[in-house]
Amino acid sequence: MSNSRKRHEALVYHAKPKPGKIAVVPTKKYATQHDLALAYSPGVAEPCLEIAKDKNNAYKYTSKGNLVAVISNGTAVLGLGDIGPEASKPVMEGKGLLFKIFADIDVFDIEVDATDVDKFIETVKAIAPTFGGINLEDIKAPEAFEIERRLKEELNIPVMHDDQHGTAIISAAALKNAIEITEKDISKVKIVVNGAGAAAISCTRLYLELGVERENVIMCDSKGVIRKDRDNLTSQKAEFATDIDLNSLEEAMINADVFIGLSLGDVVTPEMLLSMAKDPIVFAMANPVPEINYDLAIATRKDIIMATGRSDHPNQVNNVLGFPFIFRGALDVRATKINEEMKMAAVYALADLAKKTVPEQVNIVYDEINLTFGREYIIPKPFDPRLIYEIPPAIAKAAIESGVALEPIEDWDNYRERLMERSGSGSKEIRLLHNRAKSNPKRVVFAEADHLDVLKAAQRVYEEKLGTPILLGRKDVILALKEEIGFDGNVPIFDPKTDEETERRNRFGEIYWKNRQRKGRTLSEAKKLMRERNYFAAMMVNVGEADALITGYSRPYPTVVKPILELIEKDRGVTKIAASNLMLTKQGPLFLADTTINVNPTAKDLVKITQMTAAFVKMFGMKPNIAMVSFSNFGSSNTETSKKISEAISYLHRHFPETVVDGEIQADFALNPEMLAKEFPFSKLNGKKVNALVFPNLESANITYKLLKQVDEAESVGPVILGLSKPIHILQLGSSVDEMVNMAALAVVDAQEKEKRNK
Numbered sequence: 001m002s003n004s005r006k007r008h009e010a011l012v013y014h015a016k017p018k019p020g021k022i023a024v025v026p027t028k029k030y031a032t033q034h035d036l037a038l039a040y041s042p043g044v045a046e047p048c049l050e051i052a053k054d055k056n057n058a059y060k061y062t063s064k065g066n067l068v069a070v071i072s073n074g075t076a077v078l079g080l081g082d083i084g085p086e087a088s089k090p091v092m093e094g095k096g097l098l099f100k101i102f103a104d105i106d107v108f109d110i111e112v113d114a115t116d117v118d119k120f121i122e123t124v125k126a127i128a129p130t131f132g133g134i135n136l137e138d139i140k141a142p143e144a145f146e147i148e149r150r151l152k153e154e155l156n157i158p159v160m161h162d163d164q165h166g167t168a169i170i171s172a173a174a175l176k177n178a179i180e181i182t183e184k185d186i187s188k189v190k191i192v193v194n195g196a197g198a199a200a201i202s203c204t205r206l207y208l209e210l211g212v213e214r215e216n217v218i219m220c221d222s223k224g225v226i227r228k229d230r231d232n233l234t235s236q237k238a239e240f241a242t243d244i245d246l247n248s249l250e251e252a253m254i255n256a257d258v259f260i261g262l263s264l265g266d267v268v269t270p271e272m273l274l275s276m277a278k279d280p281i282v283f284a285m286a287n288p289v290p291e292i293n294y295d296l297a298i299a300t301r302k303d304i305i306m307a308t309g310r311s312d313h314p315n316q317v318n319n320v321l322g323f324p325f326i327f328r329g330a331l332d333v334r335a336t337k338i339n340e341e342m343k344m345a346a347v348y349a350l351a352d353l354a355k356k357t358v359p360e361q362v363n364i365v366y367d368e369i370n371l372t373f374g375r376e377y378i379i380p381k382p383f384d385p386r387l388i389y390e391i392p393p394a395i396a397k398a399a400i401e402s403g404v405a406l407e408p409i410e411d412w413d414n415y416r417e418r419l420m421e422r423s424g425s426g427s428k429e430i431r432l433l434h435n436r437a438k439s440n441p442k443r444v445v446f447a448e449a450d451h452l453d454v455l456k457a458a459q460r461v462y463e464e465k466l467g468t469p470i471l472l473g474r475k476d477v478i479l480a481l482k483e484e485i486g487f488d489g490n491v492p493i494f495d496p497k498t499d500e501e502t503e504r505r506n507r508f509g510e511i512y513w514k515n516r517q518r519k520g521r522t523l524s525e526a527k528k529l530m531r532e533r534n535y536f537a538a539m540m541v542n543v544g545e546a547d548a549l550i551t552g553y554s555r556p557y558p559t560v561v562k563p564i565l566e567l568i569e570k571d572r573g574v575t576k577i578a579a580s581n582l583m584l585t586k587q588g589p590l591f592l593a594d595t596t597i598n599v600n601p602t603a604k605d606l607v608k609i610t611q612m613t614a615a616f617v618k619m620f621g622m623k624p625n626i627a628m629v630s631f632s633n634f635g636s637s638n639t640e641t642s643k644k645i646s647e648a649i650s651y652l653h654r655h656f657p658e659t660v661v662d663g664e665i666q667a668d669f670a671l672n673p674e675m676l677a678k679e680f681p682f683s684k685l686n687g688k689k690v691n692a693l694v695f696p697n698l699e700s701a702n703i704t705y706k707l708l709k710q711v712d713e714a715e716s717v718g719p720v721i722l723g724l725s726k727p728i729h730i731l732q733l734g735s736s737v738d739e740m741v742n743m744a745a746l747a748v749v750d751a752q753e754k755e756k757r758n759k
């Protein structure tokens with residue numbers, strides 16, 4: 001896109017449909033006169049009086065505890081310089097947006113017309129009672145240092161100048177990892193820091209804490225190298241002044257290992273990069289234009305580790321990765337400060353996170369096949385959903401341990417759970433399923449492990465300790481893919497077609513033949529069949545060499561179902577299998593059945609489908625409330641459908657009165673408790689939240705599940721086959737990595753349940 005198109009697009013984005021990027025949203029009901037009498041006068045007087053008695057009650061009755069001020073005077077806006085408070089507002093609104101989307105923190109952006117240090121401090125102090133924390137932004141050095149120091153001293157809520165410490169934390173984590181990748185020694189690396197402002201000074205201070213030696217740092221400002229013999233140095237610049245005889249950035253760069261740019265765009269040349277030492281680390285962090293263009297830098301040095309502050313290239317070293325999560329951790333324990341211990345905890349947590357396997361959704365957001373720790377991925381990506389539950393706990397812990405937390409956390413599992421809920425990071429049901437799987441992991445065969453996404457799912461299952469994967473497929477392909485994605489777990493690999501597996505194939509073949517000899521199979525045919533991965537995998541589960549199986553990623557559903565049905569017996573009392581989907585809708589979880597197997601179930605089939613669905617719902621720790629849906633309500637139509645549902649319901653009510661099920665009922669009445677109570681107060685579903693729908697036929701169930709997926713963008717687990725005696729689960733063709741991981745977790749829980757039942 002041309003520069004003028006980009007400019008136009010950015011202006012339209014900010015102007016339309018409403019000017020600006022953030023707004024205030026009420027969090028309480030306000031529909032009735034009664035609501036308003038609580039929200040405002042007279043009801044509002046009560047919390048006022050409570051807070052007047054004790055200021056701490058502001059955390060209980062107002063939004064203070066989750067409200068941060070992003071405050072600037074517009075004197076160092078990005079790398080655009082002193083453009084004034086009004087012009088800084090888009091950046092401050094932007095920070096507000098990022099606080100909200102990444103950490104669910106509410107922000108008022110405040111642009112102050114005050115360049116005088118005392119006036120600025122007085123203004124911030126005067127408005128501080130509104131807020132749980134203060135994020136100072138884009139205030140130029142040296143004033144920024146004095147402003148932050150005094151506000152920290154004089155206020156008892158966390159105050160952080162983001163350009164100083166947010167940037168320091170992120171770049172320190174990235175630097176630590178880059179040094180590790182290049183196998184350099186942190187105490188020996190020679191660093192050139194270009195810029196000696198708020199960001200540069202604080203970043204360099206933190207690098208010293210990480211192990212960089214002061215004498216190995218050369219710092220430059222707009223006048224060149226900061227030498228000890230220069231006049232009128234601020235005390236911060238004097239901290240990093242050198243007595244080495246260097247004058248210009250160009251001279252300083254010769255043989256440097258690391259370049260840190262926190263200055264201005266386009267001030268570094270290719271020649272300067274060429275003069276640096278082997279494996280140079282270059283963080284050109286000026287915004288929006290880096291000190292050297294990314295493409296130019298990587299074209300100049302093949303051995304470079306290159307990062308910028310921008311999101312459109314690999315390695316975005318930008319404080320966006322820090323401030324939302326730093327404040328989240330600080331607010332959650334009511335920290336009175338953000339101290340050195342908390343900063344260092346954040347550095348280590350971020351650096352470590354970059355080394356863990358990246359969730360598939362991050363690969364998808366960034367259009368990457370597989371992000372792995374290395375030269376082009378030294379630091380997590382801002383859209384990584386793990387940041388919200390990995391970084392704040394590290395900060396909160398450090399705050400507690402260093403004695404600045406007024407409300408320490410005791411239940412860390414619960415805290416992580418709350419953090420995930422804040423970010424909408426996966427649903428509660430899925431988390432519960434994963435936790436159950438982790439509590440007693442089982443051996444899961446991945447029958448198509450020679451496919452990249454299946455192997456990625458197996459890797460996640462292994463690393464998240466949901467189960468122990470067993471990989472099936474072409475061994476050479478699996479080994480090559482494992483290497484490519486950095487899956488170094490020592491897990492068993494089986495290639496059913498090779499000579500290595502002759503003994504197993506023969507053994508499995510014989511067992512299979514014994515069951516099928518009267519159904520037209522010869523022994524040699526049976527043994528040959530075991531070369532087919534789904535037969536081989538299912539037999540592994542049958543004979544107890546594995547606990548569960550997931551398959552179907554690469555083949556159409558019916559072709560996978562067939563061998564499974566030939567090999568795996570139905571569960572006790574089951575005459576026909578069925579399938580259910582868990583849909584994670586915006587209204588909560590909803591189980592649908594039968595979504596893929598029985599075309600036109602009879603009344604008897606509907607009874608069985610209901611019972612199997614009820615057991616499936618219970619696997620997620622929920623109580624099943626089941627509606628048998630149709631186009632009519634409780635006999636209002638006399639069709640075959642209504643009759644078969646009514647027959648199924650009366651059987652269930654008579655023989656299984658404890659099952660909460662009713663119908664036939666239209667979907668809107670089933671899902672709207674008020675409508676149901678008004679029209680059908682006699683229904684067994686009255687006062688219950690329906691969480692499962694049993695459909696009269698395959699068309700309606702299948703159409704509903706696909707519609708919800710497309711229109712509601714509901715995440716789906718399944719279809720899950722119900723009624724088999726073994727935990728065997730068939731994927732939809734081309735399932736995503738997340739879907740496969742969820743299915744594997746489900747297979748593990750299914751195996752646990754079956755094990756319990758068979759004891």
Ligand SMILES: NC(=O)C1=CN([C@@H]2O[C@H](COP(=O)(O)OP(=O)(O)OC[C@H]3O[C@@H](n4cnc5c(N)ncnc54)[C@H](OP(=O)(O)O)[C@@H]3O)[C@@H](O)[C@H]2O)C=CC1
Binds near residue numbers: 080220221261287
């Ligand atoms: N990626 C990220 O997350 C972040 C990036 N930044 C970027 O860092 C830069 C500085 O921000 P900040 O510290 O807040 O601003 P300050 O105004 O506090 O500091 C700017 C510094 O840059 C120096 N400078 C200006 N021109 C040159 C030059 N040609 N050569 C060397 N140094 C120069 C100034 O020198 P002098 O002292 O002589 O005036 C000053 O020391 C901005 O571009 C900003 O976008 C900042 C924070 C976070």
Ligand SMILES: CC(=O)C(=O)O
Binds near residue numbers: 138162163286319
């Ligand atoms: C990222 C940021 O805060 C800056 O460039 O100023």
Ligand SMILES: [Mg+2]
Binds near residue numbers: 163
């Ligand atoms: Mg900034």
